[in-house]
Amino acid sequence: MPKLVDHAQRRAALARAVWAVIDREGIEGATVRRVADEAGVSVGGLRHYFDSQRGLVLFAAQEVASAVTARLTAHLEADLPGPERAQRLLEELLPLDAERRVEVDVWLACLMRSRVDGTLAEVRRTAWSGERHVCRLAVAHRCGVAPPGAIGDELQDPLLERRAGRLHVFVDGLTLQAAAFRDRLPPRAVRALLEAELDAVADPV
C-alpha cells in the first residue's frame, strides 16, 4: 500500500480548498479542476475522495457546520458569565474576521444553491435547527434561565421563546448584511448591534 493517508483529514483539507475557491471566485467557480488546482492535486486525485462535484460541495458545506459547532462547544465548556457567553456564542456565527467571513460566504452560497440542489437541502434544515438552538442558548444565558437541553427543545417561558425567534431573524440579517455589505457594516458595528439586541432580549422581564 502507498502512503496510507488519513482519509477524513484529506477530505477536510480538500473541503478547505473548496472554501478558498468559493471565497475567491464564488460558488460558480468551484469546479473540480479549480478545486484540484487549489489543493495541489489532479482531477483524478480529487475524484478519489469525492465521486461527484455535488458531493464535494456538500461536504464543504457540512465542514462549515462542523467548524462552527466546534467553536460553539468550546465556548459552552469555558467558564464565562452568562451575558458574555451569550454574546460570544452568537459572534461565532457572524463574519467578524477572515476565517468566519469565508465560512459565512460559503454557507450563504450553499444556502442559495440548496433551493435547486436537493443534496444541500438536508444540511440547510439541520443548520436552521442548530442556529435556532444557539439563539435559545444565548437568550437563556443572557437572562439567567435554564438553557434548553436538546436541539429542538423550546424555552419554557413563551415570551423568551418568542424573543429567541426574533433574535434568530436578527442574527441572520446581521450575517447577510455583514457579508454582503462589508463596507457598511464593519465588525465593530456588527458587535455593537448584536450587543444592543441582546440587551433588548433581557430588558423587561
Place this chain on the structure above:
Amino acid sequence: MPKLVDHAQRRAALARAVWAVIDREGIEGATVRRVADEAGVSVGGLRHYFDSQRGLVLFAAQEVASAVTARLTAHLEADLPGPERAQRLLEELLPLDAERRVEVDVWLACLMRSRVDGTLAEVRRTAWSGERHVCRLAVAHRCGVAPPGAIGDELQDPLLERRAGRLHVFVDGLTLQAAAFRDRLPPRAVRALLEAELDAVADPV
C-alpha cells in the same frame, strides 16, 4: 424595417424570462440558451438586446429594483394611516407571495454573485441605500415624525435613526429566512414578526 419593436419593453420581457429561469433552476441555470428558450427566442435574438450574459443578468437584477420601487411609490401616494403604511412599505420587500418570492430569489442570487461580479456591485450599493431609506420611512410613519426627504438623509432623532438601522437588519433577516426556510416561516409568521418589530420601534419614546 421589421415590426419595429419597443426596445425597452422587449428587454423587460426578457428580464422576466431571466427571473423565471432563476426561480426554476437557480442563477447557475440562467444561461443565454435557457433564457432564450424561456422567452421563446433564439440565442441570436436574445443577443440582439443584450450583448453579454452578464449584462442580461445585471438588467434582470435592476428590474427587480424597478418593480419594488414602483410598488413602493404607489404605497406612498396612497392615503393610509402612518402605522399601516409603515407595515405595507416593508411588506413589499418581503417574499409574501409568488411574485415577491421570485423577486427576492433573484435578488439574493444576484447579491451573492455581486461579491465576484463587479457589474452587480453597483446595483447592490444603491439597493442598500434604497432599503435603508424605506426603513427610515417606515420608522417615521410608524412614529408620526417627519419622513426623510431624499435617499441618504438620516432621521433627525438619533434614537429613531438607530432603530431604523436595527429595523433594516431585521428586515434583511426576515427576507433571508422567509426565502431560504420557506417551510419554517410562512407568510403569516413573517407578517406577525414584522408587526411586532414595528411595535417595538414605536414602543418607548
Place this chain on the structure above:
DNA sequence: TCTTATTCAGCACAGTTGTACTGTAATAGA
C-alpha cells in the same frame, strides 16, 4: 522479495457554455 491494494496523475469524451458570425424575412421610408 513478491504481491496487492492504495493514492494519485493524466487523458478522453460528450455535453454545455458565451460569443461571434452569417443569412433571411419583414417593413418603413424613398
Place this chain on the structure above:
DNA sequence: TCTATTACAGTACAACTGTGCTGAATAAGA
C-alpha cells in the same frame, strides 16, 4: 416598387464542464 434597416434564426467555435477510464508509483503485509 425599390432599398435600406431592423429583428431575428441558425450555425460555428473555442473554452470549459463533470465524469469515466487507464496506468504508474508507492509501500504495507505475505
